[in-house]
Amino acid sequence: MAPYSEKPGTADRGRPREFDPAVAIEAAAKVFWDQGYHATSIEDLCDATGLLRGSLYGAFGDKKGMLLAAIDQYAEKNLARLAESLTSPRPSREGLRAALLYYTRAATVLGSRHGCLVTNTALEMLPNDPDVAERVERIFRQMASLLAATVIRGQAAGVFRTNLDERTVGNFLLCVIEGLRVLGKIKTYGEKDLAPIVDLVLAALI
Numbered sequence: 001m002a003p004y005s006e007k008p009g010t011a012d013r014g015r016p017r018e019f020d021p022a023v024a025i026e027a028a029a030k031v032f033w034d035q036g037y038h039a040t041s042i043e044d045l046c047d048a049t050g051l052l053r054g055s056l057y058g059a060f061g062d063k064k065g066m067l068l069a070a071i072d073q074y075a076e077k078n079l080a081r082l083a084e085s086l087t088s089p090r091p092s093r094e095g096l097r098a099a100l101l102y103y104t105r106a107a108t109v110l111g112s113r114h115g116c117l118v119t120n121t122a123l124e125m126l127p128n129d130p131d132v133a134e135r136v137e138r139i140f141r142q143m144a145s146l147l148a149a150t151v152i153r154g155q156a157a158g159v160f161r162t163n164l165d166e167r168t169v170g171n172f173l174l175c176v177i178e179g180l181r182v183l184g185k186i187k188t189y190g191e192k193d194l195a196p197i198v199d200l201v202l203a204a205l206i
Contacts, residue, residue: 019049019050019051019055021059021069022073024049024050024051024059025066025069025070025073026070026073027048027049027050028045028048028049028066028067028069028070029070029071029073029074029117030048031044031045031048032067032070032117032121033114033117033120034114036120036121036124037063037064037067037121037124037125038124040063042056042063045063045066064129064131064132067121067132068131068132068135070117071117071118071121071132071135071136071139072135074117074118075118075135075139075142079139079142079143079146081102082099082143082146082147083146085098085099085102086099086146086147086149086150087150091154091157091159092150092151092153092154092157092159092160093154093159093160093202095150096147096150096151096154096173096202097198097199097202099147099150100173100176100177100180100198100201100202101195101198103177103180103181104180104184104191104194104195104197104198105191106181106184107180107181107183107184107185107189107191107194108184108189108190108191108194109191113184113185113186113187114185115181115182115184115185116178116181118135118136118139118140119178119181119182121136122136140174143174143177144167144170144171144173144174145170147169147170147173147174147177148166148167148169148170148173151164151166151169151170151173151205152166154205159206160205160206161205161206164205169205173201176197176201180194180197
């Protein structure tokens with residue numbers, strides 16, 4: 001990728017004038033995560049990434065282009081983490097339990113109680129933005145498919161009920177995950193409140 005200019009003086013502090021798009025996107029994602037899309041200005045993004053306006057526009061097109069890039073990068077990492085947890089050598093029930101418990105920790109302990117970037121953006125911008133809607137729908141479909149595939153493996157192993165519909169159970173587990181992320185934004189809900197929900201969910205599948 002061609003180099004883009006950073007703000008004056010940033011290279012003097014030891015940073016090269018070429019920038020790593022992944023690093024810039026991660027910095028922008030944190031701003032969107034903290035403030036939301038509409039409350040974030042181009043200047044906020046320039047300050048967070050160290051890029052000049054022209055460089056930001058040249059790399060990402062506009063503010064929404066940077067948001068879409070942030071969503072894509074965030075989702076790629078989180079889908080990979082979910083897939084790794086679900087497809088580990090552990091039996092399907094234990095893999096699913098570990099994956100769901102991770103979200104109880106992510107919602108209450110690992111982050112700053114800001115919730116999920118994808119979910120937050122969906123709540124802020126849907127149904128009126130078709131570009132964001134396409135991204136969110138695709139990501140949620142991928143999550144639901146991974147979750148459903150784990151249940152199917154559990155059905156084959158005799159762990160989960162065989163009368164569970166693949167599409168329905170995938171969407172059910174997706175709703176659980178997104179609900180955990182939203183509840184985690186409320187400070188009165190701790191990990192000890194959310195973790196028991198996981199075992200209740202698993203009991204519904206047996």
